[in-house]
Amino acid sequence: MNSTTKKVGAIAAVALLLAGCAAGTPEAEETDGGSARGGLLTIGQLGDVASWDPAQAHVGHALVPYQLVYDTLILREPDGALSPMLATEWKYNDDRTVLTLELRDDVTFSDGEAFDAEAVAANLEHFKASNGRQAVQLTQFESATPVDEDTVEISLVQPDPAMEYYLSQAAGLMASPAAIEAGTLETDPVGTGPYLYDKVNSVRDSQSLFTAKEDYWNSDLQKWDEVELRILGDISARVNAIISGQVDWTTIEAKSADQAEGAGLEIIPDYQVDWTGMTFLDRDGVINPALTDERVRQAINYAVDRDTLLEQLQLGRGTATSQVFGPDSGAFVDDLEEYYTYDPEKATELLEEAGYADGFELKLPVIPAFATQITALAQQLGEVGITVTQETVPQPNYVADVTQKKFEAFNFNLFQGEAWVAINQLISPTATFNPFGTTDPELEALISVVQQGGDDSAEAAQDVNRYVTENAWFLPLYRIDQISVFNPETVTVVAQTQSAMPSIYNFSPAE
């Protein structure tokens, strides 16, 4: 070995040593705020956002990317409690039509614009005018008036008991008014949030990178130096990525849960957000007269063996139920859980009473995600004489077709949110999944009490639940366990109640 080779060798050895040292440095570091920040958090995300404009934000999985770059007016804690965020306090007037927010005065947007009452008004008006995917959140919004720089009054057409909740969700995301004005938010988000979107190092529908924003106003919420969203639409890609340690968190299906646990990963326990089953849309019999009779709808509920379906379709990871409201919704009623038990004889009797002794035909739209479930349902309903015919529809048209009244009933996984949110999604005459607008004076009276938000509100919400369960507006099968899986060596994750994905604030570096 000559001397040059020796020198090269020595340099290489030193370089390796240095590299080793660098790699050995603990990832967590102390920030100015005093709290420890983690290095890189990699999330296996189901899909990319269509637009970075917060007016197009959605709920659950689709809200998290926005939380990285935008703050909300109100923070929703993991258990559902509402805490100050950009708004420090808020209160209603007596008839609950004006909500006054006090705002932080020390926050600026990443483009240097100040966050103030004008910005809040501009955002709420932009959200309302854009009519995005969560437009329903500002249904009752009338106007927002700045009182002074850090006070804003939100006027409502009618009381909305979920308004504070909405301000912690899509409607509460605050973007820079200058960027709203410029119309550039679609591809360039500008918020006050804990991270900055690294557009150069991101590829649409593949990966998005975010870096911690220096001097963010609340270092407690900023737990990582970098966050990467890996867009993994393919379920086997998500399973492989989490098991091989390439992502720290993702969501998978029940059939891969045992494999993940076997590989030393953890699944957030007792995490239920959606219920699955059928919604009878055509309760006034526009398309299918049989569905007008509540005895027919009840018969369908008795004809179904929920426990078997849960075991077969979800490997038992879920809870069979007869109600569409979840345990944290405020409308949950314990004894409605098993209101409909598996009783094919009773189903047959009810069908006879309703005049359908020879059965009838029920047409359902089918997309691949529900093909197995619908086939299983069809078999069970077939045993009491109900013939299910399936019509395959293109995936992107599924919800659109349903809201356009093309089908009498449909199968879906639906969100179990706050009582008022669920009522607006499923039950009220203007609800998205009540396209035929079926209703009843008794029900509307109850809904109105819920809306007033007074002392009777919770009880009225339970009565709404009782009404739709007894009248069999739906065929709930079971609440689905979210298989929300994480690598306990790199990250600690806490469930976010009523959200399919934990909020970004719920991800902390592992101890």
Next chain:
Amino acid sequence: MLTFTLRRLASGLGLLVVISMLTYTLLFFSSTSIARNILGEQATLEQIALKEAELGLDQPLPVRYLGWAGAALRGDLGESWFNGEPVTQTILNRLPVTLVLMIVSIVLVALIATALGVIAAVRRGWVDKTVQVGAVVGDAIPGFVLALLLVTIFAVNLGWFPAVSTIRPGAGPEAWIISLSLPVIAIVVNYVTSSAQQIRSSVIKELDKDYVRTLRSRGLGEREIVLKNVLRSAAPAGLTVLSLQFIGLLGGVIILEQIFAIPGIGPLFVTATTLGDIPVVMGMTIVTVVIVIIVNLLVDVAQGALNPKVRLS
């Protein structure tokens, strides 16, 4: 040679026009609820009508197509209807990854298949039998099954490779190499034996010809005959197979890129097609057709260079 190339180029352009028209027409008839899908579940009918007008969905098909084609001729492929990103930018971000995957795979397939094919043809014996059996097996196993098998063994269980791609914009060569290894192996294993089989058959056919006997009688070495003369005559058949495989790969990589989450055009094609994002689908179609035309042109030119008779036909 120049007129030959120009003639091929002209017919390629004709193909491009025809395919773009056909694709546009097919998309037109399947695009009933695009406006609602863009705007979301709660959009009102007026909003949908406005959006349709904005996207030009209310105009007759020929007008829409000409508008699109006119812009495309000026190099403007429009913006995604769903996320507003310019289509050209989207494709430029993703095409290099897919092309690297395809070109590396097909070059490896060509090298290995030629070697295997020639050895099988000249030596026969076990190499020959393996190639024959391998051709049947290779054709029978779908590429994605092989890919899933490889990812389970070498990424998830052994941890030698990443299970999903680590290629980021600006990622170093090592990210490309380790991320593309498994998909390239899947493609090569899937394709190599059937190409080797083709090369083997044409080499055997050439070896039986009179000129080979003449060359042998003049005392030329077998190695020289095979490498200089036989391979040159057998090459066109091999090239045709490889070009067909390359074009077939354009479809095959879509699934592979989904499985390995590779940021190529595959996942984009799937998302855009499912959503009905016409500008993106059209942009991707044009790029795909252009690649097919270029590959065919290169193969034709190579064939012409190898065999002057081709130029006359």
